[in-house]
Amino acid sequence: MLIDNKDYKILVIEDNPGDFILIEEYLHEIIQAPVIAHANDFKSGSSLIQDTKTFDVILLDLTLPDLSGQELITAMLELAPHCPIIILTGYSDISLSITYISQGISDYLIKDDLNASMLYKSIIYSIERRNIIEELTHSKKRYSDLFQLSTQPMWVYDLESLKIIQVNKAATSLYGYTQEEFLNLSILQLRPEEDIPRFLEMINQIRTSDISLNNAKFRHLKKSGEQIDVEVYSSSFVIDESRYRSVIAIDVTERNLNEQKILKTIIKTQEDERYEIGGELHDNVGQILVSSLINMGMLKKHLTPSGQKWFDDCKENINSAIKEIRDLSHRIAPKFFDDTTLFEATKRLFASFNADSRFIVDINFDDEAKKYPLRIEIQLHLYRILQEQLKNILKHADATSLELNISINNNWLFMTLQDDGVGFEKANPKSGIGFANINRRVDLLGGTFIIKSSIGNGCMLEVKIPL
Numbered sequence: 001m002l003i004d005n006k007d008y009k010i011l012v013i014e015d016n017p018g019d020f021i022l023i024e025e026y027l028h029e030i031i032q033a034p035v036i037a038h039a040n041d042f043k044s045g046s047s048l049i050q051d052t053k054t055f056d057v058i059l060l061d062l063t064l065p066d067l068s069g070q071e072l073i074t075a076m077l078e079l080a081p082h083c084p085i086i087i088l089t090g091y092s093d094i095s096l097s098i099t100y101i102s103q104g105i106s107d108y109l110i111k112d113d114l115n116a117s118m119l120y121k122s123i124i125y126s127i128e129r130r131n132i133i134e135e136l137t138h139s140k141k142r143y144s145d146l147f148q149l150s151t152q153p154m155w156v157y158d159l160e161s162l163k164i165i166q167v168n169k170a171a172t173s174l175y176g177y178t179q180e181e182f183l184n185l186s187i188l189q190l191r192p193e194e195d196i197p198r199f200l201e202m203i204n205q206i207r208t209s210d211i212s213l214n215n216a217k218f219r220h221l222k223k224s225g226e227q228i229d230v231e232v233y234s235s236s237f238v239i240d241e242s243r244y245r246s247v248i249a250i251d252v253t254e255r256n257l258n259e260q261k262i263l264k265t266i267i268k269t270q271e272d273e274r275y276e277i278g279g280e281l282h283d284n285v286g287q288i289l290v291s292s293l294i295n296m297g298m299l300k301k302h303l304t305p306s307g308q309k310w311f312d313d314c315k316e317n318i319n320s321a322i323k324e325i326r327d328l329s330h331r332i333a334p335k336f337f338d339d340t341t342l343f344e345a346t347k348r349l350f351a352s353f354n355a356d357s358r359f360i361v362d363i364n365f366d367d368e369a370k371k372y373p374l375r376i377e378i379q380l381h382l383y384r385i386l387q388e389q390l391k392n393i394l395k396h397a398d399a400t401s402l403e404l405n406i407s408i409n410n411n412w413l414f415m416t417l418q419d420d421g422v423g424f425e426k427a428n429p430k431s432g433i434g435f436a437n438i439n440r441r442v443d444l445l446g447g448t449f450i451i452k453s454s455i456g457n458g459c460m461l462e463v464k465i466p467l
Contacts, residue, residue, distance in 0.1 A: 003030060004030060004031045005032040010035065010036050010037070011058045019061070024036060026114070026115065056083075056123075057083065057123050058086070059088055073100055077103065086107045087105055088109050088111055150170055150248075151170055153170045154171060155171050155246075160242075166183075167182040174249075175223055191218070191220060199218070206245070210236050216231065216233075220249065228251050230253075231249075232249050233248040233250075293318055296314065341379075342406075343370050345379070350402075350404070354402075361403075362401070364404065378445060382406075382415060382463075386417065389417050390417075393421065412464060414463070415465075417460070424453050424454075446466050448464050449462060
């Protein structure tokens, strides 16, 4: 038999001298230099434990002069809760051994069956089991500390029932619920009602394909009803064949507000520049061309018959230039600040877009949308969104017909623009510059937009804006 050369510190609590000598021989037979401490009763054994505190294992006779049986087991487990305890007894009671092991005893050995190999295996297994349990305990504590002490709101929910089963202090602080209240919530109760259908679609995808979320953007509700913007990081895990989802939700409401302020400033600067350019085209360049027409009229009586054709051609070209400049200035700077409505500006936009009549255009505003006093900001953003999508259609769609629908219902504005073009696979259409521009403007208005398209079936842009 190989001899273990590790330095084991072993406490033997045994009142029978003959049994102790036998145990000592077994230990020397299997361990090169065991450090063995001996106690004849519980009292002296407890003194050694309190003085030394670093035994690797305790070999315990179940019947001692001053304590025995269940009382001895209870006292030893309280005295040395982290040290493996192996019972050595002459009683082969299986039910009793199971009871003691369930209480925390490492092993239960019968003295009459004992040998060096059996004792060594029991000692090694007990020490390794103790090490594994301690590592699991430390790992659990580290996880608990990371979870509870994290400055970011975190929770865990059951992927089937959607019930929250664990939550940290940062989450209760942010959302305003007590821990008990939080643990009685479903994750659906943290979301605005209109966002729930989209979220349930995502949950179904997670259940089938187990996707992780990184930097996913959602809207959540606090207990007070206040709405906040969050970035979510989430992944799944399995315990006892049940699936759970861990979530980190970072409040980005203030950051988004600051970004929106910056974006609004940028867009306002762009719009101001467009109005300046549009005004210059209309009021300056356009007037120069009109003056040229007037001057040409004064020259007409001095023309020879052969020069009349050249005069008419120049006049026609100048008139065309004036019309082009007028249309261009209106597209660049629609006059919402005057008496032009979104309906009128939209008709003018589609007319200039479809100047060559290549498209069949159907524009539909419901009565509420025609008369509703939309804020200038909303009118301008919707106009720019239409411009952007019309540019996409002209460049990519190869369409023959367009249909625009704008309606207002329950303080929401709904706009759809559909074409019958070639369509595209909807992998990630919002990654393009055009759709990114649309997304920014919709976000500024607190709305949402959806793109529906497939190969051969055209494209539909759906925009929803709260009024």
